[in-house]
Amino acid sequence: MKFKSQKVAYYFFALSMLLLSLQIVYGFIMAFAHMGFDGLHEWIPFNAATATHKNLLVVWILSGFMGAGYFIIPDESDTELWSVPLALLQFYSFAIVGVIAVVGFHVGWFEGRKFLEIPRPLDYLVALNVILFLVILLMTMFKGKKRTTTAWVLTSGLVFAALLYLPGMIWFDNHTVDSFFRWWVVHLWVEGVWELIMGGILAYLLIKLTGVDREVIEKWLYVIVGLTFLSGILGTGHHYYFIGVPKYWLIVGGIFSALEPLAFLGMTLFAIQMYRKGNKKHPNKLAIYWTLSTAIVAFLGAGLLGLAHTLPGVNLYTHGTLVTAMHGHLAFWGAYASLVLAIISYSMPLMTGRKIYDNSIGHMAFWFSNIGMIGMTMAFAAAGVAQVYMERIVGLDFMQAQLEIEPHFFVLIIAATVFSIGITLFIINFIKFGVPVDEAIGEGEEFSALQTS
Amino acid sequence: MLSKKQAKMFFLGGTAVFFLIFIGMTVDTLVNGVPKYTHASQIDDQVRLGRHLWDSNNCMGCHTIMGEGAYYAPELTKVYERRGPEYIKTTFNFPGGWRPNGRNMVEYNFTEQEKEALVAFLKWVGESDLNGFPPKPSVQLNK
Structure with missing residues (x-):
């Protein structure tokens, strides 16, 4: 850790861990139902x-992105955060x-619109909060000594994510128009500007972990985010x-969403190539695992499995x-949860000075959660395909088909249990780090020397 | 070999071009497409109230409509055609919650007007042209 103010990231990461645990509890409630x-x-x-x-x-995930922003931007801009009290107020x-x-x-x-269920009065508070976050980041960048491509890509991803939230706050009389603009938020977030954020964080992690020249990494970063957009x-069309x-x-939706996996494939090849080119001397093995897995699993989950059902027919x-x-x-x-876990795994040893980056709990957390999630995906796939055949092709009543696929939910719960063990182990490691300390300033700086730039 | 500057131009140029095309298509869709496809002129106060009730009770938290929502309870795009208004109205305030085949619906306390409004909204949805969704089953076992 270079700057004292980067410690603010810890609050956001801790909140992420708490909310992730709660999210899993609600997942179980739904699977049992x-x-x-x-x-x-x-x-x-x-x-x-x-x-x-x-x-x-x-x-x-947003909390993780915000934490990542507060950790990465001071480092990339080579200056303290513009205002720590405001960052805490924002938190x-x-x-x-x-x-x-x-x-x-x-x-x-409720507001009852998938993914945007937060009622509109709260939307305004969310918007204010995000504006405050962005002001803090941008002020930090402007007073900084350096303005790197990585920082710009990350920040512009965050700015556009905030702007795209706005169409989702407007009331439309026609349900179709409402749905149309709801996807401006949801699709253009996860298959658009969030990928800028992902690209920015991934580039930062690869620069730090592999020691490959910044110029090379940032050049390919442009190509990948270019492919994304x-x-x-136009891939938004698959929701229309x-x-x-x-x-x-x-x-249009069919053609362009069939191209969407290319951006994720680019991300995967980029991460693997940079790792292979790199010096492999960085001791934080867990951060490397999570960084590579986010690039690979994003391609499988978002790219390939998206392609599997994106063609109109x-x-x-x-x-x-x-x-x-x-x-x-x-x-x-793959794309976002693992990415947040990657930046947490990278930054926690630097903020706390505790070298928990290659322990067996951490490795078990990685494998259990990934294997568990792949098992869950397979259970959903079996249930989904069976549902399509029974309900859409054979014409069984919805509930008749649902009763037939109940056993897949039993498999889902078993896989989700394995996944939850992995996440629990990750959180145990997170707690073992303790809280960030000022003594950790300078921690990890010896690895900067490993970088060729 | 591609330089960093060229890569940047590819990103900025590509994004600008495709965003402009997207905006153009959006305008055409909203001006020429949606009014026709959704019979927008039929959206009256009843449909509006129904839509408001649909949203504020998070019906999409269990059901899908136009294929969007959650997968716990039936697709409702064509429910008006499938079940008719009286059946739909019975489900809302059913004592103890409507519970077909073991899945529990929330017990609501809608007025007659609110029930009518929800039915009107579902009827409007069912009459929209959705490019063939939901598909007609190719094999009909139930008949």
Whole structure:
């Protein structure tokens, strides 16, 4: 750690860990309900559980991104954070809004739009909070001595993520128009600007961990984020196939979303190539594992499994079934969850000075969570494909088909248990680090010397 | 070999071009497409109220509509055609919550007008042109 103020990141990472744990609890509630065990229905009906599960995901990943921003930007700009008290104010207000939203879901305070269930009054607070976050980052960059490509890509990803939240706050009379702009937020986040954030964080980690020349890494960063937008913007069309818009979206969405895996493939090849070119001397093995796995699993989950059901002829049958849950789980895990776990694994030893970066708990956390998530994805795939055949092709009633696929949810719960063991071990490591200390300043700087630039 | 500057131009140029195309298609969709495909002129106060109730009760948290939502309860795009208004209205305030085949729906306390509004919204959704969704089953075992 170079600067005292980078410690602010710890608060966000700790919040991420807490919310991730809660998200998993709600996942179990939903999986059991799918099997017919819905004893909590009176207090946590399924629609409250799903809103909580999805929004906790969004909030813990955003919290991880914010932590990453506060850790990376001072380092890249070579200066202290512009204002630590404001960053802390931003943290507490972010956490409070999150708590109000989650409690609200349990008393039926919703907006009821998938992924954007937070009611509109809270949207304004979220927007204010994110503006504060961005002001702190941008002020830090402007007063900094350096302005690197990595910092710019990361920050512009965060700025555009904030801007794209706005179309989701407008009320439209027509449900189709509402859905149209809801995807401006959700799709252009996860298959657009969040990939800028991902590219920025990944580039930073690769520069630090492999020692490869910054110019080479940042050049390929441009190519990858270029590919992302080239395919991802018009790829939004795959959400528009069946919502009441013209047929040209079937063609445009089909072609460009079929190209979307290219950006993720680029990300994978980029990470693996840089690792192979690198000096492999960095002692933080766990950070390297998570960095490579985020690049690889993102391609599998977001790229390949997305491609599996993105063509209009296939999607006509799989749209609105558990096939989507199959893709969604591995995509978010690979692209964004693993990325946050990578930056946490990299930064915690530097902030606390404790060299927990190659221990067996950490390795077990990595393998259990990844294997568990792959098992969950397979359970969703089996359930989803069976559902498509029974309901969409054979014409069984929805509930008849659901009763037939219940055993897949048993497999899902077993796999989710393995996954949860992995996450628990990760959190145990996180707690073992303790809190960041000023004595850790200068920690890890010896590895900067390993870099060729 | 590609230079960093060329890579940057590829990123900025490509993004600008495709974003402009996207905006153009969006405008065409909203101006020429949506009103026709969704029979926008039929959106009256009842449909609006129904949509508001649909959102504020997070019906999408269990059901899908136009294939969007959660996968716990049936797809409702064509429910008006499939079940008719009276069946739909029965489910809302059912004592103890509507519970077909073991899955529990929340017990609501809607007024008659609110029930009518939800039915109107579902009817409007069912009449939209959704490019063939939901597909007609190729084999019909139930018939």
